[in-house]
Amino acid sequence: MSDVLLTVSGVSKHFGGVVAVDDVSFELKAGEIVGIIGPNGSGKTTLVNIITGFVRPDKGRVVFKKEDITGKPPYHITDVGIARTFQMIRPFYQLPAYKNLIPSLFSPRVRRLLGGKYGDRDAVAMDILEEVGFERDSSVPYKSARNLPHGYLKRLELGRCIALRPEVIILDELFSGMSIAEVTSTVPIIEKLRDEGIAIIMIEHRLRELFQITDHVLVFNFGRKIAEGTPEEVMNSNEVKEAYLGSEEIEEEETAC
Amino acid sequence: MERRKERIDRGVKVRSDGIYALNSYREVFYLAFPRLIPILGLLVICPLFSEYWKEVFVSTAVYALLAVSWELLYMGGLISLGQSLFYGVGAYIAGALNAYWGVPPILSLPIATLVGGVFCTLMLLPVLRLRGIYFAMVTLVLPLLLSRFVEATRILGGTEGLTGIDSFSSQWVAFYLVQVALLVAFFGFRRLEGSDYGLVIKGINDNDRAIMSSGINIYWYKTQILFMAGAVGAFAGAYGAHYDMFAGIPGFALDYSILPIAAAAVGGMGSFAGPLLGAFILVPLSEILRALGALRIVFYGLFLVFAVVGLPEGLFHFIRRKYEQIERWVEVDKG
Ligand SMILES: Nc1ncnc2c1ncn2[C@@H]1O[C@H](COP(=O)(O)OP(=O)(O)OP(=O)(O)O)[C@@H](O)[C@H]1O
Ligand SMILES: [Mg+2]
Secondary structure, eight states: OOEEEEEEEEEEETTTEEEEEEEEEEETTTTOOEEEEETTTTHHHHHHHTTTTOOOOOOEEEEETEOOTTTOEEEOOOOHTTOOOSOOOOOOOOSGGGGGGHHHSSHHHHHHHTTTOOHHHHHHHHHHHHHHHOTTTGGGGGGGGGGHHHHHHHHHHHHHHHHHSSSSSEEETTTTTOOOOHHHHHHHHHHHHHHHHOOEEEEEEEEHHHHHHHEEEEEETTTTTEEEEOHHHHHSSSHHHHTSHHHEEEEEEEEOO | OEEEEEEOTTTTEEEETTOOOOSSSHHHHHHHHHHHHHHHHHIGGGGSSHHHHHHHHHHHHHEEEEEEEHHHHTTTTEEEEEEOHHHHHHHHHHHHHHHHHOHHHHHHHHHHHHHHHHHHHHHHHHGOOOOOHHHHHHHHHHHHHHHHHHHHHOOGGGTTOOEOOOOSSOHHHHHHHHHHHHHHHHHHHHHHSSSSHHHHHHHHHHOHHHHHHHTTHHHHHHHHHHHHHHHHHHHHHHHHHHHHHHGGHHHHHHTTHHHHHHHHHHTTTTTSSSHHHHHHHHHHHHHHHGGGGGGGGHHHHHHHHHHHHTTTOHHHHHHHHHHHEEEEEOOOOOO
């Protein structure tokens, strides 16, 4: 029904002898959340790096809104509208939290979208931080990123994405390192972004929370997409059970998080 | 009982990130005083110097220009070991314009500044993607290469250089011109540093992937700071050519590359005031030490070592800390 925003077709990448991503294809539509799950080292982050231009694929194509963006530099890919968070967070540690959003707000993309009148960037940054759960009237937004707890830094990554006014957001294990309360309060933020028409890719190990907000999941193992479908379909497929070494383990992981 | 040093921010500075709440003239003065030092120092005190020290001052200011230019590149993560590239290129452009076509300084200076900035940027553009020491190596080699090139092809006067370049109309013009240029470069760069643009430049230095994933083309920004740093350095060279009435291979000499780095190390990297202060210590010091003859370089070297070992943060950061914080010894109970 809605338009396809992002098409990944036949993408492969190997590092030396390791095949990190092996012939992966999928589509992403506006206003959709696609979950990606898979054991450690199954190539999820590498796939994100391929889409966002940090890694050039050996084979395959990435197409965003009819433009072939395969192998384009990261700043170009963000510029056309794909924002990401880093699994290994990359805040500007020496800056206050709200200043961490300035590069995003200063970017050509945002300046173009706002048609020159971008007003007070600091104020916009504060608004976005409030959106991702920084208490506005406290000292938290002014604290330097160095002194913030990990959960805040993860949400700061999300804030940096939102600031870019993207059409696609890729969240690489956003929930890991967050407390249960933080995850619970972050879920509605993501749902709101989806309702605004943003397409979202969520890589997650925390299946319970992921399955709450998505009905389309890709499962990775050894770089291959081994299953795709609704959470129930995927969890009942034999390949997935094998990949996770038995269905009990999925239950365990689900409850453990 | 044990004693420990306690540091307290001076109460005057009600700080919420660069926004100051000012309540009295005293507080205004507290903030304005450090910024007035370079302005008053240059414009009011230096003119009182003797002719000899005025000359020293001019050469100090030229080095200081190269030092703030160095600091701008450093801010963006580009380490330059070849500030003499900028100086030499600027000197040759202004020198050639004047010697061959009689272009007066009032035109040759701005032309050399702009064209020199563009030329240096183009020379370094192919290696802009190199980081750290690799970029530094190229900047070190380029001026050597250019001087050999001039020597071999005998263009631009070859090893003789270009002589008989017009001087400035008066010593006072020369004197104030370099002061104003230095103040403009210094306060201009500081302003840039404090802006969102500067925040992005510094971000490129310590987190380039995050900057890239903000949709910012880091190479375009590096090109911009390269141009600005190159233009300031080229101005220094063009000025030097008119002041010395000579442009030649010595313009690519190592002195112009080393001193800015030494100034930054002594004065303190990471702020524009540090290298400026460093240049104003090192160049006059080297003049004073002239009396020692052959031992001069030994004492100069010793001073450098002691300064860097004694105050690794740099003199400026040390002074700033003393200015902004009260230190006192307090007694603490042990256990
Ligand atoms: N830059 C690289 N150089 C060499 N090997 C790499 C590189 N990046 C990833 N790999 C390898 O590729 C494989 C896939 O790694 P990737 O980080 O994509 O997995 P992942 O699914 O994100 O794992 P995790 O759940 O632990 O984040 C791993 O075997 C990894 O060691
Ligand atoms: Mg990963």
